[in-house]
Amino acid sequence: LSNPRPIVTLTTDFGEGSRYVAAMKGALLDGNPDAYLVDLSHSIPPQDIVAGARFLTETISWFPPGTLHVAVVDPGVGSSRKILYVEWRDQRLLLPDNGLMTCLAEREKPTRMLVLENPDWWHREVAPTFHGRDIFAPVAAHLSRGRDPVGLGPAVNTMETLPLSKASRVGQKIEGEVVEIDSFGNLVTDIGQELLDGVPRDESVRVACDEHETFGIFSSYSEQPSMTLIALVGSGGKLELAIVDDSAAIMLGVRRGAKVTLEW
Amino acid sequence: LSNPRPIVTLTTDFGEGSRYVAAMKGALLDGNPDAYLVDLSHSIPPQDIVAGARFLTETISWFPPGTLHVAVVDPGVGSSRKILYVEWRDQRLLLPDNGLMTCLAEREKPTRMLVLENPDWWHREVAPTFHGRDIFAPVAAHLSRGRDPVGLGPAVNTMETLPLSKASRVGQKIEGEVVEIDSFGNLVTDIGQELLDGVPRDESVRVACDEHETFGIFSSYSEQPSMTLIALVGSGGKLELAIVDDSAAIMLGVRRGAKVTLEW
């Protein structure tokens, strides 16, 4: 995989405007002043590997082939957890081996995985608490300059995965849960399009979350009046619950993990 | 209008660090890996078209000629609302036809408007809830590669506009309101320089907001002691109320929409 323009994306749980992000950007540009950095998010909830894994699966496949994605949600920094270089479809990633690849790997098996072991690619001193700056950034700089990843370390075939909530369908009932609350307060579930195959979209389907309910599955928010609770299949292919023109999370007081059921 | 370097700015209400922004960046770079993306803001209050319209008018005219500004504050996504390509002064915009152009159009009439109707420019599948990723981003990629906008769709002469608060001057009194609270807690009003023509700047002018008052109109925060309530003409040419070295919004408990009066 190669990349005519060296696009490198950054995803972390460091917080927007964090000095840790700034130092990583500096170390990366110091290693490759021609890298083109793209901030994906620094708002992954702190140390929330599952949220990071879901974020990556919704975003990286939109990028041009060969893009390098650096993802640092890394509560185990400084421990014996490994760091991986991964080729997945036509994308490349650097990330800790802590489950952050779980959702991507569920969609499709990586085609290549290497464990970062060769310190020649790293900063000469490595702070045990900041591998983002001292390992991920210099390695990303080298890779974005076109250095062959073969020298990073040995190939591996396995990685850590996390148990994820799994929506299920039995008879005329689907059970899932809210896995993400987006910036509009929409409640995104783990109920994917494949589970919804053949489910009626009209009012004969009842969608419930906690003590709230709505009927029918729509295509866009604009199909119902303002302030209505609505179920629809969102842009990531998952069922979501929304209040038209307002925040379902705030209006309904629903949090991540809340159960969602469909019956018809 | 052309642009030697393909600068594309992004303004949304998706929230900083939102995965929707990340996916849009991916789709845009996938269509044009040489686009130079500039984040303007992803902190427009959710679905607040008026705030977005005001934001654009304060910012885009500072960019080099030919810059393409993608602005997505789009509560009607998926409805029959149109999407516009607009040429305004020497700038270009892509935005929903929902009033987001209101403030810019008040300053100056657009020189060209096209309605996006040609799906050849779009992603092959369009999610009804995410035109930012599936229409705006691919169209921006094409435009930033220099493709002639004529193929986007038909020209139009009208667009949606929103009624905005209008400050007024009668005799020796001006009435307006707080239209924005900036990140310092300064209270920015809709009272522009043109209304302030000939108004005394000394202590004979009384500026009041809710039950608070101050006298005189100053040029910079530093002209009064710390913790003083001060009125001045801000960098956008509007009268604002500020507490020197602190947040007027928090200290005074004032919100957007509060009435502001000047008398002299």
Next chain:
Amino acid sequence: LSNPRPIVTLTTDFGEGSRYVAAMKGALLDGNPDAYLVDLSHSIPPQDIVAGARFLTETISWFPPGTLHVAVVDPGVGSSRKILYVEWRDQRLLLPDNGLMTCLAEREKPTRMLVLENPDWWHREVAPTFHGRDIFAPVAAHLSRGRDPVGLGPAVNTMETLPLSKASRVGQKIEGEVVEIDSFGNLVTDIGQELLDGVPRDESVRVACDEHETFGIFSSYSEQPSMTLIALVGSGGKLELAIVDDSAAIMLGVRRGAKVTLEW
């Protein structure tokens, strides 16, 4: 100092997504459409010069030689405070002369300082409340195009500095304070590596903050179980207190300025 690729970083207290940042980016790119802008942070607490000074010292030295850093934390905008062009090690800065250089200058004396006095480099009109857009941005554009800084204004040898907290060591006791709470809720102190020279790392050292205490100094968070209070030397070379896998700031209710003592 020169820079093959014109990297310009931005650090402000304007808030992420602020229209002031957007306007600065526009003015900068209007002056040099080839500038490569890097957001460092717009989350410096409003008007908190000390926090800005600490931020710069943790971040800018990671960038490639010749990088230009524009730092605007500027409560005195519009007053007679000066604006400086500074060369420090192999980095260049533009910042108000209000103490924002304090931490960098403590580490190493700048090699060159000029006062911005020549309005030929500025926007033709300068809003007294927004030098970021009307002075810093156009000057940064010129500098990033390779214009010789000699024309900016006269050289100076002194600058404003702020009194900073200073950790001290007397006998077998070190006293310092919490100077930063990072995005994970870790409590970063002003106790640097040089003060910790020869201090035991084992359980014979007691680290206390308010009524909380812990024993030993570790290298990484992963050396202790989840939810443990731990002391370690962070990636910036300062002692910090952390709760493994959680926020020490929230769990302990500690704020910036809290006293931290080590005894052994």
